[in-house]
Amino acid sequence: MAVDWSEVTAIATSILAIGLLGAIGAAVFAAQQVREARRTREAHMAAEFFRRWNEDALVETRRMVRRFKSAEDLRDAFTGYVAADAPEAYVLLRELDYFEQLAALESQRAFDLELIKLLLGRTLIERWEMWAPAITEAYGPGVYPMFEGLVDKLRRALDDPALKNDPSA
Numbered sequence: 001m002a003v004d005w006s007e008v009t010a011i012a013t014s015i016l017a018i019g020l021l022g023a024i025g026a027a028v029f030a031a032q033q034v035r036e037a038r039r040t041r042e043a044h045m046a047a048e049f050f051r052r053w054n055e056d057a058l059v060e061t062r063r064m065v066r067r068f069k070s071a072e073d074l075r076d077a078f079t080g081y082v083a084a085d086a087p088e089a090y091v092l093l094r095e096l097d098y099f100e101q102l103a104a105l106e107s108q109r110a111f112d113l114e115l116i117k118l119l120l121g122r123t124l125i126e127r128w129e130m131w132a133p134a135i136t137e138a139y140g141p142g143v144y145p146m147f148e149g150l151v152d153k154l155r156r157a158l159d160d161p162a163l164k165n166d167p168s169a
Contacts (some may be wrong), residue, residue, distance in 0.1 A: 065130065091146055102147075113154075117157050
């Protein structure tokens, strides 16, 4: 019996095609699993990060910030605390550091801007506006660049009217 090489080639090609389809299917499945694992990791990280917002240390800081009636009041008090190396300065710095860390995580794509927009949105912008004069007075410009950059991104994402009045934006 003679071997019909065209049939052998056809069978081998069919097996190769089935194997290739299986490999493509496995790659698609693996990519979906990686994407799902990333979403799960991001959700856990977000939950942990936002849980910190309600821990005693940051609640104490937010209460202290809320006592100031204006950004100028906060600026005056904060610069005095920093100059005196007072414990209050370190309590207040918790919030600034928290927002700087949040912004750093967003810049590294560990957090999605949409999630931050949904959870903090204008609150984050208002906090920056409250803090900006105090930061500049106590340390000079550009000290919390990630926080400031995140606020700029949120302003653009929210189509903030303040951008329309700021020629540098």
